[in-house]
Structure formats: structure tokens, C-alpha cells
Amino acid sequence: DADVTQTPRNRITKTGKRIMLECSQTKGHDRMYWYRQDPGLGLQLIYYSFDVKDINKGEISDGYSVSRQAQAKFSLSLESAIPNQTALYFCATSDYAGELFFGEGSRLTVL
């Protein structure tokens, strides 16, 4: 089983719908992150959490919200999806040594 698991892997939805992307990890790391990847633009940080009671905005948090339900679970929500939120979303964890461990990604298409 993967250390960082994202569900769903693919999702097509319509404008205005609420979407939740879920992430769970078995690494035992306190730190979890949500990134967005657009073609040719690298990765942009949406939100990050250093422990269950700590949530921080990243570079592009507008239109997104997160919930850290447990050390191992970190979900990303789009309250009212819009087409320019069509992207590949990655969850990641890290320890204090600096390396990021990524899930396999969730491809979201908003029509």
C-alpha cells in the first residue's frame, strides 16, 4: 500500500458543486500539505498543516478549505468548484528532515 493515499484519483464535476479530496498517510508525519499542479507551472502550495491543531494558508488558498481530521488525515474542499480549478492536486507529508512524500495525485475536472 502507498504511504500517502489520495481519493478520488479522478473526478469530473460541474461548476458550483462542492468537492472534497481526501488524503491519508501511514508515514507517521505531523506535517501535511496540499499542492496544485498546472501544466508548465510547477507546484503551488494551497494549504499546509504542521499538526492537528495547526492550519495555514499557502500561496493560492482562495476558493479552497481544508480539514485535518487526525494526524493521518488531511482533506481539501472546494466549496463551489469553478472551471479554473481544473488541475492535478497532490497531497504530501514531510518529517523534520525536509523530504516531501507525495501521493499519486487527484485529477479534478470542473465543467
Next chain:
Amino acid sequence: AQSVTQPDIHITVSEGASLELRCNYSYGATPYLFWYVQSPGQGLQLLLKYFSGDTLVQGIKGFEAEFKRSQSSFNLRKPSVHWSDAAEYFCAVGAIDAGKSTFGDGTTLTVKP
């Protein structure tokens, strides 16, 4: 503010040839530097990282990178490329809070038979 530039969007090399992917960074202090690889349909995987010490770092899959402070560069190299190396490569710079690293836009590597 920190930033990363990967000047080459796309590179094509022949199998067995050497490879160098360029990365230039801007950072106000001693940087923590990373190279990640993303194979199609996969998440990113760490190839190597530099925190301090020896400026030539070895990574997985036969890759190495050299930190040059005077040039603000952290170029990735491999002496002989394999077809399985075809992927997208990302350079990143940051502090010990790795998740707050800044990523470059990536370089896509194509390997010709």
C-alpha cells in the same frame, strides 16, 4: 522572496548520453535544495537534497547534483541516461520546512532510443 528558475522547459537526449538539467535559485540565506522526479501518472519522488556540507550530492538512480553558491545554481547530472529516466524533473528551494519549498516550473526529459 525565494524563487527557482529551470531555464529548459524540454530536453531531449539519446539513451546512453550524459544529462545536465539546470536550476538557478534565489534565496536570502543558505538554501535547502531538492530535486524531484515525476513519472507520468505518478506523484513526485525525491532524487536528492542538499542541506550543507559537501557540495556534490549523490542521489538515487545514479543522479548527482552540485551546489554552486557563487552561481546560485544546483544543476542535476547523470553520466548515462536510460530510457526509464524520461520524466519531468523539478528543482525546489526552501528552508527546513520542506513543504513550504518553492518549486521550479519543471523540465521534461525525453530519451531517444
